Amino acid sequence: MVSQFGSLGYTIMGKTADLTVVQKTIIDTLHKEGKPQTFIAKEAGCSQSAVSKHVNRKLSGRKQCGRKRCTTNRENCSLMRIVKQNRFKNLSELHKEWTEAGVKASIATTHRCVKEFGYSCRIPLVKPLLNHRQRQRRLTWAKEKKNWTVAQWSKVLFSDESKFCISFGNQGPRVWRKGGEAHSPSCLKSSVKFPQSVMIWGAMSSAGVGPLCFLKTNVTAPVYQEILEHFMLPSADRLFEDADFIFQQDLAPAHTAKSTKSWLNYHGVGVLDWSANSQNLWGIVKRKMRNKRPKNADELKATVKETWASIPPQQCHKLITSMPRRIEAVIKAKGAPTKY
Template identity: 25%
Template sequence: MVCGFRAGRTNIEIATFNNIPHGTVRNFRMTYNKFVEDGGKEEEFDVTNGKRKRRSDAHDDDIVDNIQQIIDKDPGRSMRGIARELSVSDFLFMSAATKERRAERAAALLNKFKHPPDKDMLIFYSDEKNFNQDQKVNKKNNRWLCSDPSEVPIVMATKFPATVMVLGVISNKGDVMPPHVFEAGLRVNSKVYLDVLKNIVKPWMDQVAGDRPYLWQQDGAPAHTAKKVQDWCEDNFPHFWGKEVWPPSSPDLNPLDFFVSPHSTKQSLINSITEVFANFDRESVVNACSRVRSRLEEVVDAKGISFVK
């Protein structure tokens, strides 16, 4: 692997050549890059440095103390960032119920990948993103780790920030739907979402697929899991993963999350998102979608662990 890193080979090329999981190569590359960035000499890198700490060792006093020091220094650090810095899994920060459900669904979904209804199945992945002027401080996603609410700093925010909700769809064969931008101020409930599926998403997928069989993926957002949406998808798509299929808390499994990098403000989004989607390299989209199966295998092997995108 190290020779491949030095030769400038991609993770996929290294994984294929060595017949090892792509996720293994990705994890070692992260460790290798950090070793070099910290001043280490390339020829001194030892692949054993890339091995994760065992989960049984994760709660020792040193780890707990290190976590507390990081929180004291920056209570706004994400839990995933803390786990990455300490070279431990963010499995430590996930609830037992979520880990169990995520592992169970990942195993079931992995089985679907191994035994698809049709050999050359088109899989359409979807995701929605909400952008606003205050995107860098998102009260839904950002956390401040402390013991007293008074310790949370006050953050100035726009009184009525402009927002935009965008739906993206890509396929495992490299097809990219022009991003659909929802009307400003529109609450995307099941009625609105179903209307977009009927009039925009399905016609585009039918055109792209032609006579080929295809499958529709969506996450567990409330608008997606509503009964009328689930029933319509079941009746109108050739194949469909229902609400009990996709693993919870799994942006690391959706190519539109781990492959597509969002913009931080509405203005930058409006200026470039259409151009970005239009210029996606087809092969890169195919490669991103092909990584879903290996990521599912990692989730199953790690019993529900969430890993860095």
């Protein structure tokens, strides 16, 4: 059973640092319940000697040195409830709401209290917005593929479209979260998969990447079949040569149109069924481009091409070998977004 208390301790140069208010509360609570000091130390995230010293100090009636805190444990807990209600409030907003509840504290005290509870202000991850039906579809798909081996995944030609913008814009509001909460639903910034923009189509396998296709129009079924003819088939020839392969595509309307299915059947291309809003190699490309600022569309296109071509086959193979772990993560998350 997972404990209700998180691991909050830290050490400095091999010596136990001063206990935080949260750690002391955990120690006092578990000590009253009669828990052994080894268990208490693990739950509080500190050494057993720190637990022993704190308990003995309390029993001997010795008072702690230093300035008395201006807020009580109850008031501190009320601040944590404010943080959990909306993780995207900035420090000023948290301080305002806390003091409006009758707590007398400075903004520095508010910041210190939030940090003592293990929260840090971070840039939120962006994940696809999944409804209940999509999560169930992802979960069902993952369970069907959980026994696939790396050798089976190596026979798949993965494909997808993505947008690339000249202006990367600002990073938006930050979010208060603890360690290990980066992928918690309350800490994620949702995204929409297909905003109105110019799209790029690409494919990859365990052997590397194929040629890119820059799209100038909306992807209708006829346009998509042209992409398959002039970019997908050459990618398959380059990456698989004469070996059999399975083609992966998402559930976009142009991909699932009857005419597209007929085209794939006519060319003898087997298609891997796929779940909604799955992440892929585009994230790596965009991270590589993070520090580049193209000034116009031509420079953007050249930058994308250069970055895409720089991806080594070893990196693609590494992604393929991670598929079993990705499947396991989807099942564990019950279809919700994962760290991948």
